[in-house]
Amino acid sequence: MKVKVSRKAHFNAAHRLYRPDWSFEKNNAVFxxxxxxxxxxxxxxxxxxxxxxIDPVTGFVIDIKVLKDLIxxxxxxxxxxxxxxxxxxxxxxxxxxxxxxxxxxWNKLRPHIAADKExxxxxxxxxxxxxxxxxx
Amino acid sequence: MKVKVSRKAHFNAAHRLYRPDWSFEKNNAVFxxxxxxxxxxxxxxxxxxxxxxIDPVTGFVIDIKVLKDLIxxxxxxxxxxxxxxxxxxxxxxxxxxxxxxxxxxWNKLRPHIAADKExxxxxxxxxxxxxxxxxx
Amino acid sequence: MKVKVSRKAHFNAAHRLYRPDWSFEKNNAVFxxxxxxxxxxxxxxxxxxxxxxIDPVTGFVIDIKVLKDLIxxxxxxxxxxxxxxxxxxxxxxxxxxxxxxxxxxWNKLRPHIAADKExxxxxxxxxxxxxxxxxx
Amino acid sequence: MKVKVSRKAHFNAAHRLYRPDWSFEKNNAVFxxxxxxxxxxxxxxxxxxxxxxIDPVTGFVIDIKVLKDLIxxxxxxxxxxxxxxxxxxxxxxxxxxxxxxxxxxWNKLRPHIAADKExxxxxxxxxxxxxxxxxx
Amino acid sequence: MKVKVSRKAHFNAAHRLYRPDWSFEKNNAVFxxxxxxxxxxxxxxxxxxxxxxIDPVTGFVIDIKVLKDLIxxxxxxxxxxxxxxxxxxxxxxxxxxxxxxxxxxWNKLRPHIAADKExxxxxxxxxxxxxxxxxx
Amino acid sequence: MKVKVSRKAHFNAAHRLYRPDWSFEKNNAVFxxxxxxxxxxxxxxxxxxxxxxIDPVTGFVIDIKVLKDLIxxxxxxxxxxxxxxxxxxxxxxxxxxxxxxxxxxWNKLRPHIAADKExxxxxxxxxxxxxxxxxx
Numbered sequence: 001m002k003v004k005v006s007r008k009a010h011f012n013a014a015h016r017l018y019r020p021d022w023s024f025e026k027n028n029a030v031f032x033x034x035x036x037x038x039x040x041x042x043x044x045x046x047x048x049x050x051x052x053x054i055d056p057v058t059g060f061v062i063d064i065k066v067l068k069d070l071i072x073x074x075x076x077x078x079x080x081x082x083x084x085x086x087x088x089x090x091x092x093x094x095x096x097x098x099x100x101x102x103x104x105x106w107n108k109l110r111p112h113i114a115a116d117k118e119x120x121x122x123x124x125x126x127x128x129x130x131x132x133x134x135x136x
Numbered sequence: 137m138k139v140k141v142s143r144k145a146h147f148n149a150a151h152r153l154y155r156p157d158w159s160f161e162k163n164n165a166v167f168x169x170x171x172x173x174x175x176x177x178x179x180x181x182x183x184x185x186x187x188x189x190i191d192p193v194t195g196f197v198i199d200i201k202v203l204k205d206l207i208x209x210x211x212x213x214x215x216x217x218x219x220x221x222x223x224x225x226x227x228x229x230x231x232x233x234x235x236x237x238x239x240x241x242w243n244k245l246r247p248h249i250a251a252d253k254e255x256x257x258x259x260x261x262x263x264x265x266x267x268x269x270x271x272x
Numbered sequence: 273m274k275v276k277v278s279r280k281a282h283f284n285a286a287h288r289l290y291r292p293d294w295s296f297e298k299n300n301a302v303f304x305x306x307x308x309x310x311x312x313x314x315x316x317x318x319x320x321x322x323x324x325x326i327d328p329v330t331g332f333v334i335d336i337k338v339l340k341d342l343i344x345x346x347x348x349x350x351x352x353x354x355x356x357x358x359x360x361x362x363x364x365x366x367x368x369x370x371x372x373x374x375x376x377x378w379n380k381l382r383p384h385i386a387a388d389k390e391x392x393x394x395x396x397x398x399x400x401x402x403x404x405x406x407x408x
Numbered sequence: 409m410k411v412k413v414s415r416k417a418h419f420n421a422a423h424r425l426y427r428p429d430w431s432f433e434k435n436n437a438v439f440x441x442x443x444x445x446x447x448x449x450x451x452x453x454x455x456x457x458x459x460x461x462i463d464p465v466t467g468f469v470i471d472i473k474v475l476k477d478l479i480x481x482x483x484x485x486x487x488x489x490x491x492x493x494x495x496x497x498x499x500x501x502x503x504x505x506x507x508x509x510x511x512x513x514w515n516k517l518r519p520h521i522a523a524d525k526e527x528x529x530x531x532x533x534x535x536x537x538x539x540x541x542x543x544x
Numbered sequence: 545m546k547v548k549v550s551r552k553a554h555f556n557a558a559h560r561l562y563r564p565d566w567s568f569e570k571n572n573a574v575f576x577x578x579x580x581x582x583x584x585x586x587x588x589x590x591x592x593x594x595x596x597x598i599d600p601v602t603g604f605v606i607d608i609k610v611l612k613d614l615i616x617x618x619x620x621x622x623x624x625x626x627x628x629x630x631x632x633x634x635x636x637x638x639x640x641x642x643x644x645x646x647x648x649x650w651n652k653l654r655p656h657i658a659a660d661k662e663x664x665x666x667x668x669x670x671x672x673x674x675x676x677x678x679x680x
Numbered sequence: 681m682k683v684k685v686s687r688k689a690h691f692n693a694a695h696r697l698y699r700p701d702w703s704f705e706k707n708n709a710v711f712x713x714x715x716x717x718x719x720x721x722x723x724x725x726x727x728x729x730x731x732x733x734i735d736p737v738t739g740f741v742i743d744i745k746v747l748k749d750l751i752x753x754x755x756x757x758x759x760x761x762x763x764x765x766x767x768x769x770x771x772x773x774x775x776x777x778x779x780x781x782x783x784x785x786w787n788k789l790r791p792h793i794a795a796d797k798e799x800x801x802x803x804x805x806x807x808x809x810x811x812x813x814x815x816x
Contacts, residue, residue, distance in 0.1 A: 007537060008535065014721040033761035034761065038762070087716075129144075131139050132139065133140075136138045150311040172353055178284050266416075267411050269411045326643045331641035367739035369739035401686070401744050448557055449559070548812040
């Protein structure tokens with residue numbers, strides 16, 4: 001019996017969407033208000049899901065406290081109250097779009113989740129804009 | 137790297153569930169209170185998702201502002217503050233159940249989304265009743 | 273010790289905002305899309321609050337099951353899946369704005385709540401538009 | 409046209425996570441605060457989804473009122489305001505983790521949903537912890 | 545300039561509503577399913593609000609981190625994953641209705657909030673049932 | 681009949697909490713992670729409420745479309761996707777705490793709301809931290 005276990009977490013951060021190899025005008029045309037050079041920010045809501053067989057001994061697919069602590073150490077401590085462009089090494093040369101942030105989070109978590117479990121990350125940039133990445 | 141990008145939107149409308157070729161009694165037996173000939177209504181919440189490869193140049197699967205404007209022009213302007221049965225041509229001969237509304241929205245959006253992206257529509261008729269259609 | 277006890281409920285309905293003694297043009301100028309003669313609709317969320325002393329015997333200000341049943345009999349059965357303009361007598365000559373609906377609900381509930389308790393009604397017409405009436 | 413139709417429901421219950429064949433210390437090490445022998449509790453939110461073809465006659469995949477009544481008779485009446493460990497037979501020898509509760513609910517509902525429809529159950533133990541089971 | 549500052553927190557617990565000096569039948573008549581002798585439970589959501597003047601030096605009415613830590617030490621550590629009737633001394637002889645729990649929380653927090661600030665507690669027993677106490 | 685009419689809006693922004701006349705260490709001691717010199721950010725949710733008599737002609741206390749447009753022109757256009765410290769003149773010498781932002785928004789809106797109506801502003805910095813200001 002395969003069950004998907006999900007944990008919701010939260011962090012807030014500043015970011016700017018732009019490419020340094022483009023002119024300001026071109027960045028504005030593509031990224032609009034998100035290109036503000038003084039940054040803007042979001043309360044990111046994050047859902048991390050691990051899918052696998054229920055352990056018949058514990059009744060757990062994964063101990064959700066372990067998942068919670070993993071999100072805290074790998075994501076919240078790295079991103080919360082940070083400027084993603086300036087302070088988070090993964091975005092030094094990668095545009096911190098919601099899509100790219102989700103992929104970065106997935107890559108950070110994947111080594112810590114047992115290989116027989118599938119991993120999925122959903123990231124809400126706002127309550128109305130969100131993305132999902134499953135490693136495909 | 138394939139990511140699913142979702143945008144949440146909103147419209148409200150009146151509707152009535154019934155078949156004109158059935159008696160009022162038969163419509164009542166099948167559609168209950170939803171068969172009220174004077175109509176009732178809902179705040180519909182709509183989530184539209186496009187799944188595809190991240191463009192390595194922009195970091196976007198799809199510009200969510202483009203998706204937002206597309207939902208506005210194709211769905212909100214056509215359905216918001218409308219009587220679905222009386223004023224929306226797609227429901228002239230199609231019962232506006234949540235299932236059928238979701239299919240109609242999907243069909244309206246599909247031509248405007250690049251063919252290499254998958255499209256999914258989730259429609260909340262109420263916070264407790266919702267449907268999802270992916271074109272299958 | 274005075275405590276405010278609140279119960280959230282739900283109904284959906286169709287309505288139209290207009291004055292029959294105004295021209296269609298004037299109604300449009302004032303009520304915009306809400307003047308659609310074919311009606312539109314909402315999922316109304318309703319919060320009813322009674323404030324009073326805690327009964328030291330039961331620990332209740334009011335039995336919330338009683339409050340729930342009262343909202344059901346007085347509001348949900350009268351308004352749910354109805355056309356407010358056409359089918360609800362209170363709006364035969366009263367424009368069913370959120371403000372007026374809240375006042376009507378308050379007036380319907382007030383006789384059923386003990387006189388030593390204050391009554392407040394909050395009505396969400398949409399998740400972003402809501403009104404509160406306390407009988408003042 | 410296959411559509412997934414979802415209904416959200418609610419029940420609250422007490423439970424305790426532990427294995428009677430383990431020592432209290434071992435149960436504490438694995439289940440932490442959830443091993444409280446005096447029980448703790450949750451407001452469980454439940455989403456039940458049935459996926460199948462739209463019936464061209466009614467426009468329904470499944471009558472959501474039927475689905476609502478089925479959840480009420482099979483799940484709410486069995487679990488609501490109950491102590492899962494003590495009063496629900498399925499958990500007499502099965503640890504009531506969110507994973508196991510979701511599987512039990514799926515097994516209770518499956519015989520009542522037409523065989524050509526897929527069934528999925530999502531159970532929120534808290535707003536931040538939830539699980540999904542599809543019968544795989 | 546007086547501002548009300550609010551912090552939302554969470555705990556879950558088991559409880560039973562009854563009076564030991566009443567018969568089981570009388571408790572059932574008054575408390576219904578909540579009188580289950582095996583207990584049931586809830587995810588309680590708690591909003592604690594302090595109202596006072598903005599400190600012109602910091603721009604804070606109260607440091608919300610201090611408020612968060614206070615709720616944690618006084619409420620969450622005392623109530624979370626507990627059986628309120630059996631394990632929380634305040635409810636040894638007090639029926640743990642939402643009203644009474646809110647008053648107990650208010651009394652526990654009041655000594656730790658500066659006397660020139662007003663304190664208010666809102667407790668959600670479920671998303672649809674909640675109470676507010678302000679010390680009046 | 682006095683009714684409180686509320687409209688919910690949204691903006692996102694970057695900010696930093698600090699006093700330029702304090703050392704970095706002192707700012708860190710008081711403002712913690714919020715003192716990040718590279719900024720962080722939030723999705724601010726804003727509720728603006730006007731309380732007054734129902735106009736018997738329209739059934740409105742205030743046309744909520746007017747209120748929506750006012751919030752857009754006075755708040756969203758000034759704050760959305762901005763760095764509050766760097767780009768919003770009101771915070772050039774005022775620490776952008778939630779308390780101070782709420783007061784600034786209230787002061788910006790007050791001249792545009794009829795004098796016989798009370799005005800209240802609630803600002804959510806995160807879903808768990810929020811403040812309310814009524815001009816007192």
